[in-house]
Amino acid sequence: xxxxxxxxxxxxxxxxxxxxxxxxxxxxxxxxxxxxxxxxxxxxxxxxxxxxxxxxxxxxxxxxxxxxxxxxxxxxxxxxxxxxxxxxxxxxxxxxxxxxxxxxxxxxxxxxxxxxxxxxxxxxxxxxxxxxxxxxxxxxxxxxxxxxxxxxxxxxxxxxxxxxxxxxxxxxxxxxxxxxxxxxxxxxxxxxxxxxxxxxxxxxxxxxxxxxxxxxxxxxxxxxxxxxxxxxxxxxxxxxxxxxxxxxxxxxxxxxxxxxxxxxxxxxxxxxxxxxxxxxxxxxxxxxxxxxxxxxxxxxxxxxxxxxxxxxxxxxxxxxxxxxxxxxxxxxxxxxxxxxxxxxxxxxxxxxxxxxxxxxxxxxxxxx
Ligand code: PMP
Numbered sequence: 001x002x003x004x005x006x007x008x009x010x011x012x013x014x015x016x017x018x019x020x021x022x023x024x025x026x027x028x029x030x031x032x033x034x035x036x037x038x039x040x041x042x043x044x045x046x047x048x049x050x051x052x053x054x055x056x057x058x059x060x061x062x063x064x065x066x067x068x069x070x071x072x073x074x075x076x077x078x079x080x081x082x083x084x085x086x087x088x089x090x091x092x093x094x095x096x097x098x099x100x101x102x103x104x105x106x107x108x109x110x111x112x113x114x115x116x117x118x119x120x121x122x123x124x125x126x127x128x129x130x131x132x133x134x135x136x137x138x139x140x141x142x143x144x145x146x147x148x149x150x151x152x153x154x155x156x157x158x159x160x161x162x163x164x165x166x167x168x169x170x171x172x173x174x175x176x177x178x179x180x181x182x183x184x185x186x187x188x189x190x191x192x193x194x195x196x197x198x199x200x201x202x203x204x205x206x207x208x209x210x211x212x213x214x215x216x217x218x219x220x221x222x223x224x225x226x227x228x229x230x231x232x233x234x235x236x237x238x239x240x241x242x243x244x245x246x247x248x249x250x251x252x253x254x255x256x257x258x259x260x261x262x263x264x265x266x267x268x269x270x271x272x273x274x275x276x277x278x279x280x281x282x283x284x285x286x287x288x289x290x291x292x293x294x295x296x297x298x299x300x301x302x303x304x305x306x307x308x309x310x311x312x313x314x315x316x317x318x319x320x321x322x323x324x325x326x327x328x329x330x331x332x333x334x335x336x337x338x339x340x341x342x343x344x345x346x347x348x349x350x351x352x353x354x355x356x357x358x359x360x361x362x363x364x365x366x367x368x
Contacts, residue, residue, distance in 0.1 A: 005352035008330030009152055009305060009343040010182065010202040018256045025252075037249045046248055050240070053255030060185060060261055063214055064192055070213040070233060071241045071251050076102075076181040076200035079211055080109035083177055083196065086224040086233045088114045088143035095119040095142045095174070099158075099300075100127045100151025101336055102179060113225060114143065127154040129297035133169040143222075144195055145171045150183035150302050152203070153334040155294070155341070157183060157302040166300050168193060175219060183304050184212070185261060186346060187271035195219050203304070204345050206254030209247045261346060270346045277344045277353040278303040284357040291364045309339035315367050316340070326359045328352075 006013035029036040032045045039045055054069050063069060072079070088094050094114040096107050098121035107116055119138050120131035138145060147168065150157040159165020168176060175195020184199040191197065196215040202208035213233065220234045229235050229243065236243050261270065282301060285292045285308050294301065294308045310316055319340065323331050333339040344353055 002327065004324075004327040004329045005348070005355055006330050007328065007342045007344065007348070007352075007356070009334070009341060010200070011208045012203050012330075012343055012345050013347040014206070014253075014257065015260050015347045018253070018260050021256055022253055036252050041242055041246055041248050046252075049248075049252050049255055050242075050246075053251060053258060056255065056258035056262060057212065060258055060266060061189065061191060061214070066217050067191060067214050068217050068220065068237050070215070070236050071246065071254075072211050072213060072236065073209065073244075073247050074211060075202075075208065076179060076198060076211055077105060077109060079198040079213055080106040080179070081113075082231055082233065083144070083146070083198075084110040084113035084225070085227045085231055087175075087177075087196070087219055087222050088224065090225045091115055093117055093139045093142045095136075095138050095145040097121070097131070097136060097145065097147045098123055098127075099130050099148055099156045100154035101334075102151055102153070102181070103146070103148040106146055106148070106179060110146075117142070119145065122156075126295070127151065127156060128295050130156060130158065130166040130300045133166075136169065138171065138174065140174070142174050144175045144177045145169075146177045146179070148179045149197075150180070150304050152182040152305050152343070153307070153336055153341075155296050155302040155305045155307040156300050157304065159300060159303075164299055175216065182343075182345075183302075185267055185270065186274050186304060188267050201250065201254050203343070204257075204347075206257045207250045210250035210254060212254075257347075273350055274303045274344070274346070276350055277348065278306070280350070280353050280357055281306050281342060281344065284360055288360070288364055289368075291368050292360060304345055305341055305343050307333055307337055307339060307341045309333075312367075313339070315363075318367070319363055322363055323356075323359055326355070328356055328359055331356075 032039050095117050097119050120136040122129050122131055158168050161167040177196045180197045181199045182203045185204045198213045201210045285294050291311055292308050331340050333341045
C-alpha cells in the first residue's frame with residue numbers, strides 16, 4: 001500500500017497513526033465485546049470516549065470554562081442555520097461580513113430568520129482581500145456579527161495583526177461568531193474574543209459528519225426563535241450533545257485526532273509547521289516568474305488552503321495527472337474558481353508540501 005500526500009480540502013487527510021488506531025479498534029473496543037460503533041452511546045464505554053474528547057479539545061484549544069462545547073451531527077452549514085435560530089430574535093438584525101464563498105453560504109442559511117445585513121463584502125474584487133474593519137457597516141442592535149475565519153475556496157484568512165494580517169475586529173457588546181471549519185486548531189486562538197465558533201470536523205478535526213460548536217454559556221440564555229428541540233443548543237448541552245443518537249464513530253475518531261494533536265505538541269507546534277508549509281508553497285508560487293499565481297492579497301493569504309492557477313490553463317489536466325503519478329492527490333481547484341488548490345491542514349506534514357513544491361518546479365521546467 002502506498003498512501004499519497006493528500007491535499008484534499010475536506011474530507012481531508014487524517015494522520016496515519018489515527019487511521020491505524022481506528023483500524024485496530026474497529027473490531028473490538030477494550031473488553032466491550034464489540035466495536036466502538038456497535039455499542040450504546042449511553043453506555044460507560046462510549047460516555048468515556050465522549051468525555052475524553054471534550055476534555056482533550058478543551059486542553060488543545062484552551063477553551064475557557066464559561067464556554068460550552070457541543071458535538072453535533074451534520075456539518076458546518078447546519079450550524080449556519082442554527083445560529084440565528086438560537087441567538088437572534090425573529091427578524092432581529094444580524095451582521096455578516098463576506099470574504100468568500102462560505103460567508104455567502106452562511107447568509108443563505110440565515111436570511112429566512114433574521115434581518116440580514118451584509119456589513120462588508122470583498123465580493124466585487126473577487127474575494128481577494130478583507131474589507132478594512134473601519135469600513136464595516138455594523139449595526140449596534142445586531143444579534144451577532146458573523147465572519148469566516150478562513151475561506152476554504154478563496155484562500156482568504158483573518159490573521160493576527162502582529163503577523164501583518166487582518167485581525168478579527170473588536171465588535172464591542174455584539175458577539176462575534178466565526179466559522180472556523182477550515183482553520184480551527186491550526187494556531188493558538190483567544191476564544192474569549194468570540195461569542196461562538198463552529199467547525200465541521202472534516203478538515204482539521206477528523207471525519208465528516210460531526211461539527212464542533214464552542215459557545216459562551218451566557219448566550220445560551222437567549223430565547224432565540226421558535227424551533228424544534230433538536231435544533232436547540234441549550235437542550236443539546238443539557239443532554240450532553242445526545243438529544244438523539246449521536247454520530248459515535250465520528251466523535252470517537254475526532255477524539256483520536258485531538259489526542260494526536262496534543263501528542264504532537266499542541267496548537268503552538270501546528271502553528272509553527274503551518275507557517276513553514278505556507279511559506280514554502282507561497283514562495284514557490286511567487287518565485288515561479290508567473291508560471292503559477294495566487295491572486296490573494298498577501299496580508300490575508302490563507303495558511304490552510306492555497307488556491308493557485310497555471311498561467312496557461314491548457315496545462316491543468318497534465319499538471320493534475322502528473323501530480324497523481326508523483327503521489328500528490330486532491331489538488332484540483334474548486335469549481336467556483338477552477339485552477340488548483342492545495343489544502344495543507346494540520347495532518348499534512350512539511351515533507352508533503354516540499355514534495356509538492358519539487359513537483360511544481362519540475363513541471364514548470366518541462367512546460368515553462
Ligand atoms: N464553512 C467552511 C469554511 C467550509 O470550508 C465548509 C466546507 N468546505 C463549510 C462551511 C460547509 O461545511 P459542511 O459541508 O460541513 O456543511
